[in-house]
Amino acid sequence: MTALFVAGTGTDIGKTHVACALIRALKARGVAVDAFKPVVSGFDPEAPAASDPARLAEALGDPAALPRISPRRYRAPLAPNLAARLEGDTLALEDLAADCRAALAGDHELMLVEGAGGVMSPLTDEATNLDLIAALDLPVLLIAGSYLGTISHVLTALVALRARNVAIAAIVMSESLDAPDLFQTADALRAFERETPIFLAPRDEHWDAKALAEHLTKGL
Numbered sequence: 001m002t003a004l005f006v007a008g009t010g011t012d013i014g015k016t017h018v019a020c021a022l023i024r025a026l027k028a029r030g031v032a033v034d035a036f037k038p039v040v041s042g043f044d045p046e047a048p049a050a051s052d053p054a055r056l057a058e059a060l061g062d063p064a065a066l067p068r069i070s071p072r073r074y075r076a077p078l079a080p081n082l083a084a085r086l087e088g089d090t091l092a093l094e095d096l097a098a099d100c101r102a103a104l105a106g107d108h109e110l111m112l113v114e115g116a117g118g119v120m121s122p123l124t125d126e127a128t129n130l131d132l133i134a135a136l137d138l139p140v141l142l143i144a145g146s147y148l149g150t151i152s153h154v155l156t157a158l159v160a161l162r163a164r165n166v167a168i169a170a171i172v173m174s175e176s177l178d179a180p181d182l183f184q185t186a187d188a189l190r191a192f193e194r195e196t197p198i199f200l201a202p203r204d205e206h207w208d209a210k211a212l213a214e215h216l217t218k219g220l
């Protein structure tokens, strides 16, 4: 496996949080890892440090990589197609896919491609994250929260991904604020999803993703 698409069951769910922890764990194992987020919205050019590309660049140990990680950056905290339109741009799936393919052709052992929002969130006026995942034919690392309601969101995302024959490498349940017990919620999900390993990321900005990295790099 040389690339993973980091998809979420929704927005603000933990995709970047988990991706950064995974990057740190992969680097600790000596894996040449890289990251790419084809389009970012809610990006404040006056305060870029909190943005997804800046956090990914920081985790990579290459703060200057921000523009390479996310070449398409828009201010409005909206779906990318809407945020782009406010700045006079029209996003096209083939352009986003071409940007991803160029990044995937780079020199790394594992590339993490982060989507925007959730699996079925729009990226363009006609295409969702799922359409990009299918176009790139990448396996997915599915990130979920642990809030009440997450089980339906995870199972629904799995149905959508499997309907397009997308491989799911692992699920990570990232602990949400004000949520029921993480372990109880994960066990309740496991009763319905027995195929895919489910990793837990307790509420900790310094979460050690060692076990996830080991799972994902088997055979690398």
Ligand SMILES: Nc1ncnc2c1ncn2[C@@H]1O[C@H](COP(=O)(O)OP(=O)(O)OP(=O)(O)O)[C@@H](O)[C@H]1O
Pocket: 008, 010, 011, 012, 013, 014, 015, 016, 017, 018, 052, 115, 116, 117, 118, 174, 175, 176, 201, 202, 203, 204, 205, 207
């Ligand atoms: N397990 C966790 N422990 C600590 N903080 C977390 C955890 N999961 C998520 N967060 C925090 O929740 C917020 C949202 O997470 P994150 O930015 O990773 O979401 P996202 O899915 O990448 O959102 P977007 O759709 O905008 O890309 C961030 O401040 C992040 O640090």
Ligand SMILES: C[C@H](N)[C@H](N)CCCCCC(=O)O
Pocket: 011, 012, 040, 041, 042, 076, 077, 078, 079, 080, 116, 117, 118, 120, 121, 122
């Ligand atoms: C701004 C936010 N943080 C994300 N980058 C974009 C989320 C788009 C969600 C669209 C939707 O599914 O309703």
Ligand SMILES: [Mg+2]
Pocket: 015, 016, 017, 052, 114
């Ligand atoms: Mg993110």
